[in-house]
Amino acid sequence: MxxxxxxxxxxxxxxxxxxxxxxxxxxxxxxxxxxxxxxxxALADKGMKVTVVKNTIARKAIEGTELEPVGNLxxxxxxxxxxxxxxxxxxxxxxxxxDEAKKMPCIVFKGAVMEGYVFAEEDGVKELSKYPTREExxxxxxxxxxxxxxxLSGALKGPxxxxxxxxxxxxxxxxxxxxVAS
Numbered sequence: 001m002x003x004x005x006x007x008x009x010x011x012x013x014x015x016x017x018x019x020x021x022x023x024x025x026x027x028x029x030x031x032x033x034x035x036x037x038x039x040x041x042a043l044a045d046k047g048m049k050v051t052v053v054k055n056t057i058a059r060k061a062i063e064g065t066e067l068e069p070v071g072n073l074x075x076x077x078x079x080x081x082x083x084x085x086x087x088x089x090x091x092x093x094x095x096x097x098x099d100e101a102k103k104m105p106c107i108v109f110k111g112a113v114m115e116g117y118v119f120a121e122e123d124g125v126k127e128l129s130k131y132p133t134r135e136e137x138x139x140x141x142x143x144x145x146x147x148x149x150x151x152l153s154g155a156l157k158g159p160x161x162x163x164x165x166x167x168x169x170x171x172x173x174x175x176x177x178x179x180v181a182s
Contacts, residue, residue, distance in 0.1 A: 006057055013053065013061030016082075021066050022090030022114040023082040024097055024125060025073055028052075030106040039100050039107075043081065046096055047088045052079045069118045073111040090114045094129035 017023070028036060028050070040050050055074040062068050081093055094112055101107040109122040119128045132140065 009054060009057050010061050013058055016051065017058075017062055017067055017080070018065055019086075020082055021116075022093075022112065023067060023070075023080045024090070024093055024112040025070060025110040026050075026079050026081060026097065027077050027108040027110060028079050028106075029077045029108075031104055035104055039104065042100065043096060044084075046092070047084050048081060048093055048096060049084045050079050050081050052077070066116045067113055069116055070111055070113045073118070073120065075110075078110060089133050091128060091131050091133045094119075094125050098126055098129045 028039075031039070043050060053074070055076075055078055058078070058080070059071045059074055062071060081097060083089070083093060090112060091114075097107070097109070101109070109125040111121055112119040112125050112128050114128065119125055
């Protein structure tokens with residue numbers, strides 16, 4: 001491959017991967033063409049893209065980015081799976097790929113990176129897929145904060161509801177407290 005072609009590929013990789021904070025690296029050799037197309041379409045429908053990369057050029061392209069730690073995982077045939085528009089979290093990508101791997105066992109996980117932290121090999125990617133997404137973590141946090149508050153409001157509401165009911169009954173009976181209390 002000529003030097004100008006390598007430079008064009010390097011620039012393409014840099015434009016695709018410079019602003020990424022995570023991706024999953026897979027080896028998709030051995031997948032039938034029809035299955036590969038179906039997998040890519042299923043991932044594209046979820047806002048994800050698969051790009052087969054040239055390892056040495058990819059290593060140079062990700063230098064100085066949050067993806068740099070996965071440079072040592074780039075051996076053999078590699079493909080990067082990432083979010084097209086940044087809407088999908090790396091956790092959702094890992095979950096989708098784990099599901100795809102159940103249908104196509106020839107998908108080999110080489111690893112993943114999320115915000116500079118490397119999840120190596122299949123076990124690492126499966127571990128990453130079990131993490132809560134940002135939205136799920138926020139929901140759990142809000143639930144943890146609101147849980148005790150709702151119990152407190154229920155505890156306070158109970159006696160005051162009874163008191164309000166008694167006052168209402170007194171007003172309806174014309175102020176005769178003795179009859180209402182007994």
